[in-house]
Amino acid sequence: MNKRIVIIGAGPTGLGAAYRLKELGYENWVIYEKDDYIGGLSSSFKDEKGFTWDIGGHVMFSNNQYFNNLVDHLIGADFISHERESWIRMNGRWIPYPFQNNIRYLPEDLTRQCLEGLISAQNDKRQISNFEDWIYKTFGEGIAKLFMIPYNMKVWKIPLNQMSYNWISERISIVSIERITKNITEELDDINWGPNNKFKFPLYGGTGGFFNKFSPFVKDKISHKKRLSCIDIDSRTVIFDDGGEDKYDILINTSPLDLFIRMVKSKKRDTAHLLEKAYHLKHSGVYVVGIGLNKKTEGTKCWVYFPDEDIPFYRMTYFSRYSPSNVPNGNTDVYSSLMCEVSFSEYKPMVETEVTGLTVNGLVKAGILSEGDRENIASTWLKKIDFAYPAPTLERDDSLREIQLFLENNQIYSRGRFGAWKYEIGNMDHSVMMGVEVVNRILCSEKENVWR
Numbered sequence: 001m002n003k004r005i006v007i008i009g010a011g012p013t014g015l016g017a018a019y020r021l022k023e024l025g026y027e028n029w030v031i032y033e034k035d036d037y038i039g040g041l042s043s044s045f046k047d048e049k050g051f052t053w054d055i056g057g058h059v060m061f062s063n064n065q066y067f068n069n070l071v072d073h074l075i076g077a078d079f080i081s082h083e084r085e086s087w088i089r090m091n092g093r094w095i096p097y098p099f100q101n102n103i104r105y106l107p108e109d110l111t112r113q114c115l116e117g118l119i120s121a122q123n124d125k126r127q128i129s130n131f132e133d134w135i136y137k138t139f140g141e142g143i144a145k146l147f148m149i150p151y152n153m154k155v156w157k158i159p160l161n162q163m164s165y166n167w168i169s170e171r172i173s174i175v176s177i178e179r180i181t182k183n184i185t186e187e188l189d190d191i192n193w194g195p196n197n198k199f200k201f202p203l204y205g206g207t208g209g210f211f212n213k214f215s216p217f218v219k220d221k222i223s224h225k226k227r228l229s230c231i232d233i234d235s236r237t238v239i240f241d242d243g244g245e246d247k248y249d250i251l252i253n254t255s256p257l258d259l260f261i262r263m264v265k266s267k268k269r270d271t272a273h274l275l276e277k278a279y280h281l282k283h284s285g286v287y288v289v290g291i292g293l294n295k296k297t298e299g300t301k302c303w304v305y306f307p308d309e310d311i312p313f314y315r316m317t318y319f320s321r322y323s324p325s326n327v328p329n330g331n332t333d334v335y336s337s338l339m340c341e342v343s344f345s346e347y348k349p350m351v352e353t354e355v356t357g358l359t360v361n362g363l364v365k366a367g368i369l370s371e372g373d374r375e376n377i378a379s380t381w382l383k384k385i386d387f388a389y390p391a392p393t394l395e396r397d398d399s400l401r402e403i404q405l406f407l408e409n410n411q412i413y414s415r416g417r418f419g420a421w422k423y424e425i426g427n428m429d430h431s432v433m434m435g436v437e438v439v440n441r442i443l444c445s446e447k448e449n450v451w452r
């Protein structure tokens, strides 16, 4: 076949698709990107003082062989392997992650409350119809009210009773009463759960350092500063906000699906029902706040979760621990860096000008920084990400089914974190593989595994 394939977006999904097209020796394709860099949400930035920042704490882990081979091929030995050490900071107390596995770190009365809640949840006869119900039924009142509900509200900023619970498997540790009781009575630290308990981080250039390695594979095919603004599905034309346009036979979209649907135009086909479906796709955004410090930070923690309402961020990463090159001149004896994530949504907006100040105050309040450390702040960096978390809402799957079917009937494949709008397959490896596999499907009639 020699059909023209047009890719929208040079984030991990678009780059995965591009890499695979090159690998298969296919020539008739192009990629359009609205920004002047590649990597999308997985790119990194160096601030004026020389600190490198990711768009929130990114760690690289995967059980996909193709992806792991690609990482080896592109960065070779230029990465650092880490063992995850993550914690919860709550009400002045440190609790190892996952919270529910380590409730013995709570004051005795709260540990008892959590355990009693877990036991009575076994007899909870409620029908589970949303994420909030699932939390109560799985963990009981104690763990729900102390951690699960406040923490998840902070991340999603979407009412939890409007979210589904079918995305959870690899995202939340579910433990038995027997195991929790054993952890309490034998004073065990139960900290190894989860697919990201070991992870890689690029030695140079942050997470974006890895995605920049895709440059040679796209350099003669990519056009930057091209923001898609309209898709005429009758004439198979993409139109950009600078007035430029291009024809496609097959379109791979990786931009946010709800916005994409609003750009679809047709005189022959009715698209009104798609707009209504797209309205049900909800998301939250994130402010990433980087705090560069003129001081060495001791310790081995990787990141910390914050469920308390009076701390504005839900997560903080000790970013200078991931690689020395995240600080000026790679000098971690003199510099360190903390990266905080503050979420917002249509339900709970934030005032941008207040975010950095609130974050610094939050770090002091939580005991991560001392009052005196305010003078050690060498740099602050703020990035607003409007599309950060695609929410698994109750209506999502129904909307996606209808939208994706319509698009595929029109030779459009929408993939990636916001292209597919599925948080459960929204990591970097999933995204790269969605790009690779959609090309395998288009050119080799192979089945897609990550996206179904």
Ligand SMILES: Cc1cc2nc3c(=O)[nH]c(=O)nc-3n(C[C@H](O)[C@H](O)[C@H](O)COP(=O)(O)OP(=O)(O)OC[C@H]3O[C@@H](n4cnc5c(N)ncnc54)[C@H](O)[C@@H]3O)c2cc1C
Pocket: 008, 009, 010, 011, 012, 013, 014, 032, 033, 034, 035, 038, 039, 040, 041, 042, 055, 056, 057, 058, 059, 060, 061, 226, 227, 228, 229, 254, 255, 256, 286, 341, 385, 387, 388, 389, 415, 416, 417, 418, 419, 426, 427, 428, 429, 431
């Ligand atoms: C806070 C946070 C933390 C994360 N942590 C991890 C982690 O620890 N590990 C992990 O594996 N993953 C993590 N991720 C997920 C990771 O960032 C995504 O999997 C990945 O970046 C998604 O790739 P993508 O190509 O699908 O989308 P994106 O990265 O969003 O790329 C889409 C691209 O499309 C472009 N685009 C958008 N609209 C248009 C338009 N109209 N016209 C032209 N171009 C357009 C964008 O500029 C962008 O380059 C995290 C994400 C966030 C937000």
